[in-house]
Amino acid sequence: MQESRRPFLTKQNVLFFFTDDQRFDTIAALGHPEIQTPNMDKLARRGTSFTQAHIPGGTVGAVCMPSRAMLHTGRSLFRLEADGASIPDHHTLLGELLQQAGYRTFGIGKWHNGPASYNRSFSDGDEIFFGGMSDHWNVPACRYDPGGAYAQVNRRIDNPFHQNTISLQRADHVQLGKHSSELFSERAARWLEEEAAAADGSPFFMYISYLAPHDPRSMPEEYLQMYDPAKLSLPDNCCAEHPFDYGVRDIRDETLAPYPRSEQEIRRHLAEYYAMITHLDHELGNVLDALERSGQADQTLIVLAGDNGLAVGQHGLMGKQSAYEHSVRVPLILAGPGIPAGETRDTYAYLYDIYPTLCELLGLQTPDSVEGTSLAPALGDPAWRAREHxxxxxxxxxxxxxxxxxxxxxxxxxxxxxxxxxxxxxxxxxxxxxxxxxxxxxxxxxxxxxxxxxxxxxxxxxxxxxxxxxxxxx
CATH class of the missing domain: 3.30.1120.10 (Arylsulfatase, C-terminal domain)
Structure with a gap:
């Protein structure tokens, strides 16, 4: 039996990056031969990557809504309420628990589980987007309101294949504002540089929830130019249509590309998807640089995870409404003090295991409402298994x-x-x-x-x- 190296990081800061629609295999350091993710690669080299991290799926078409509710409550899919659209008071939120433990909690970006649960989670925040998706250049973001009164609502993105609508799925966009990845990262960097080091020494929990790489896939042109669609390889499971209709053929995600899916169309979508991730990676790197400048890096546990996967042509699908690997597997990396560097773990994990994992690493009692399994034992013992199925x-x-x-x-x-x-x-x-x-x-x-x-x-x-x-x- 290998000697345990399980870390205990009591009162360490937590910096949590959460991406939107990022598939498990879209990080270069973890095996993708074509994508460029230098900052995520650095995190993988600094920390431990859980290569078999999953979501259980979703009870509604907006798979990310229950996925995010599971992340923040540590509860399993069918024991949420309202499919995650709101979170009841008796489900203790991660940020809520950390506040009770003396943490300053600061939330930035997407929140898909209702304003009331946002304010229970965070004592402060900025550039908050309530909803599922938005035009990246015109995010209806909110300032933090201690009273929980938020006026902005999600803007609907119409189907580009309907008549009389503008195609916001295409990358030949008009830059009307600041891109969401830049908006969120700049705010996070400013907070880290100005407020991360508290006078009383209290730790922080910063949660940055990106809208990228969710469609509409638009990004600064320089990132799109990094990928030539004609040179991108297609996975072996790409095909023109799914072999049978199981009820998702006409949902929003599946109408992002016409039937039958052509190789040319899928390559274009892949180029835009990879470009979105590379741009996101650049902005994530700016936040990590700000953490270094803040002097808090050596006291900060970093988590990188995604809310669900995405097909982008695999099995003839475009979205995440399936049980295939491309849709249910997600990236999950832990890095920071006490975390083994440059290692991987293949234990079967769910995103809702992150909550009890952080509790164990930070020396906190896991609430009774949490159902996940702590993955902390795997950090000390690579052979440890959370579950077999x-x-x-x-x-x-x-x-x-x-x-x-x-x-x-x-x-x-x-x-x-x-x-x-x-x-x-x-x-x-x-x-x-x-x-x-x-x-x-x-x-x-x-x-x-x-x-x-x-x-x-x-x-x-x-x-x-x-x-x-x-x-x-x-």
Missing amino acids: LYFAYADCVRAVKDKRYKLIEYRTDELRRTQLFDLIADSAECHDLYGTAGTEEVVKALSRHLLACKEAWDDEAHPAGGRFWRLYA
């Missing part, structure tokens, strides 16, 4: 489970009964459906048992979406 869901039409090798996906609608089975070791891109092939019968039976066990353990059937799915599954 993962459970996934999308709305009332998809349920899935995976173990260390296989993934079983079940689809149910009024018109469809479909099952897929993938060998994730031999076929990491989930190209070859093995369901119904000789020799897989026992694998399917075992995973089906786990699927039913997860339904019970997660209280899935009690949720309206789960209730409908399981009626159709029977």
Whole structure:
């Protein structure tokens, strides 16, 4: 047994970067051969990357709303309220707990879980966006209001393929203001330089929630010029359309590219997606530089995570409303004092494990309302495992489970009964459906048992979406 190196970072600062629609494999240092992410690469070299971090999926099309509620409450998907649109008082928020422990909490950027829960989480903040998405150059941001009265609301981005609308998905944008990644990062850098070091020595929790790389994918032109669509490689699982319609074909995310998806169109989307991430990476680097100038870097635990993945052409899909790896796996990096440098961990993790992990690292008691599992033991023991199976869901039409090798996906609608089975070791891109092939019968039976066990353990059937799915599954 390897000697434990588990760190305890009591009263350390926490700087949390949260990205929007960033897939797990979009960091160069973690294996992407074409994307440019020098600052995220530095974080990976400084810290420990959890390469099997996931979300459980989502109960609504706006997958990021429950995902963010899970992050901040440490609760599992079907034990949220209102699908995460609001958070009840009896669910202790991460920022709320840290305030009780003497932290100054400062929030910047996107908040998708209601103004009341924002003010419970943060004692201060700025450039706050309440909603799911916005034109990056015209974010209706709010100043912090101690009374919780916020007038700005999300602006709707219309479908660019509808008539009489302007295509904000294209990168040939008109720069009408300051880009969201710059807006949020500049405010964070100013706070770090001016206010991070408190006179009384109290630690801080800064949460920076970006809108990038969520569409509309627009960014400064210089970043788009870094990627030639014609030279970008396409994943093996890219195709013109998903092989069957399970109820997402006409949702907003899937209308970002016309059917059938052409290789030219997917390459354009990939170039814009990568350019958004590279621009975001640059702005994230500016915040890290400000942290260094503040003199607080040696006392700060840094977290980088994403709210969900994104298909961008894989399996003929554009969005994140599926149980495929590209949609449910996310980046997760911890860096800072006591965190092993330049290492990876492959334990199965959910985003809602971050809450109890921070509690353990900071020496805080995890609230009873939190359901996640602390990942801190993995920092000292690479062989440690949080769990052996993962459970996934999308709305009332998809349920899935995976173990260390296989993934079983079940689809149910009024018109469809479909099952897929993938060998994730031999076929990491989930190209070859093995369901119904000789020799897989026992694998399917075992995973089906786990699927039913997860339904019970997660209280899935009690949720309206789960209730409908399981009626159709029977």
